[in-house]
Amino acid sequence: MIRLVAVDMDGTFLSSTKDYNRERFAKIYKEMKERDIKFVVASGNQYYQLKSFFPEIAEEISFVAENGALVISEEEEMFCGRMSDDLVQDVIAFIKEHPEVFMILCGRKSAYTSEKEPEELIALGRSYYHRLEVVEEITNSIEDVFFKVATNVPVDETTHFLEFFNERFSGRLEAVSSGHGDIDLIIPGLHKANGLRILQEKWGVRSDEMVAFGDGGNDLEMLRHVKYSYAMENGSKESKEAASHIAPNNDEEGVLEILEQLLEIK
Known part of the structure; x- marks a missing residue:
C-alpha cells in the first residue's frame, strides 16, 4: 500500500517550461488526499520558491527543500540544518x-x-x-x-x-x-532521503510504502531509500541505475502518468 509520494521538481515533476498540468494533478491529489497518501516536494530549490507552485495546497503538504537541509510539513518546521x-x-x-x-x-x-x-x-x-x-x-x-x-x-x-x-x-x-x-x-547526511526519514517518523510510514521520482545526482539517496523509485526517462545515467523503475519523460507528464497507474485513476 502506498502512503507517501515524493517528487523532485526540475526535470521531474516540472516540464521544460517550468510548470505542470495543474488540472490533471488536482485530480490525482484529490484521490491521494481521500486515501490519506502524503505528498512531499523534495527538491534542491528554496522553500519559498517551491511552495509558490502549490498555492492552493501548500499549507497541507510537505517540503524537503534545499536538498534536505530544510524540512517543513503542513507549515511546521521539522528540521533546519546549520553550517558552522x-x-x-x-x-x-x-x-x-x-x-x-x-x-x-x-x-x-x-x-x-x-x-x-x-x-x-x-x-x-x-x-x-x-x-x-x-x-x-x-x-x-x-x-x-x-x-x-x-x-x-x-x-x-x-x-x-x-x-x-x-x-x-x-x-x-x-x-x-x-x-x-x-x-x-x-552538509553530509542532509540529503533528500534524510528529509524523508524525518517525515516517516512523523507519520509512521515505512520505506516500502513510499514512491519517489527523480532525475539527477541529488536524487540518488532518495531513489535508493524507497521501494518504488522512478528515474525519469530524461534523467541521468546515475539516477536510472539507482531507481527500480523508469518513468516517461518529464515533458510527457511522466510523474502524473505513473501516479495515475499506481492509483488506478482513469
Missing part, C-alpha cells in the same frame, strides 16, 4: 578564488549573492530563489542560519568541480549535481 561559521567562511574564501564559479549562499531567511556576479546569472538565480538578496559582497557576517551553498560552474567542467569540491571539503561538505552546471554544497 568557520565552514561558511572557508567556502566563501575558496569560491572567491575561482571567479568562474557563481555562488548563492542559502540561509533560512533568504538566499544571498553578490552584485559583482553576472546579471544573467543573478536573474536565473531569482527564478529558483524567490527570496534572493543581492548584496555588495558575500561574507559570513550576514546574519542568518546557513545550510547550503549553491554554485553554477561551466557545464563542461561539472565533473571536475564535483571532484574538486568533494576533495577540498571532504568530510565537511558534499558536492551534488542537479545538472546544467549546477552544484550544491550540502
Whole structure:
C-alpha cells in the first residue's frame, strides 16, 4: 500500500517550461488526499520558491527543500540544518578564488549573492530563489542560519568541480549535481532521503510504502531509500541505475502518468 509520494521538481515533476498540468494533478491529489497518501516536494530549490507552485495546497503538504537541509510539513518546521561559521567562511574564501564559479549562499531567511556576479546569472538565480538578496559582497557576517551553498560552474567542467569540491571539503561538505552546471554544497547526511526519514517518523510510514521520482545526482539517496523509485526517462545515467523503475519523460507528464497507474485513476 502506498502512503507517501515524493517528487523532485526540475526535470521531474516540472516540464521544460517550468510548470505542470495543474488540472490533471488536482485530480490525482484529490484521490491521494481521500486515501490519506502524503505528498512531499523534495527538491534542491528554496522553500519559498517551491511552495509558490502549490498555492492552493501548500499549507497541507510537505517540503524537503534545499536538498534536505530544510524540512517543513503542513507549515511546521521539522528540521533546519546549520553550517558552522568557520565552514561558511572557508567556502566563501575558496569560491572567491575561482571567479568562474557563481555562488548563492542559502540561509533560512533568504538566499544571498553578490552584485559583482553576472546579471544573467543573478536573474536565473531569482527564478529558483524567490527570496534572493543581492548584496555588495558575500561574507559570513550576514546574519542568518546557513545550510547550503549553491554554485553554477561551466557545464563542461561539472565533473571536475564535483571532484574538486568533494576533495577540498571532504568530510565537511558534499558536492551534488542537479545538472546544467549546477552544484550544491550540502552538509553530509542532509540529503533528500534524510528529509524523508524525518517525515516517516512523523507519520509512521515505512520505506516500502513510499514512491519517489527523480532525475539527477541529488536524487540518488532518495531513489535508493524507497521501494518504488522512478528515474525519469530524461534523467541521468546515475539516477536510472539507482531507481527500480523508469518513468516517461518529464515533458510527457511522466510523474502524473505513473501516479495515475499506481492509483488506478482513469
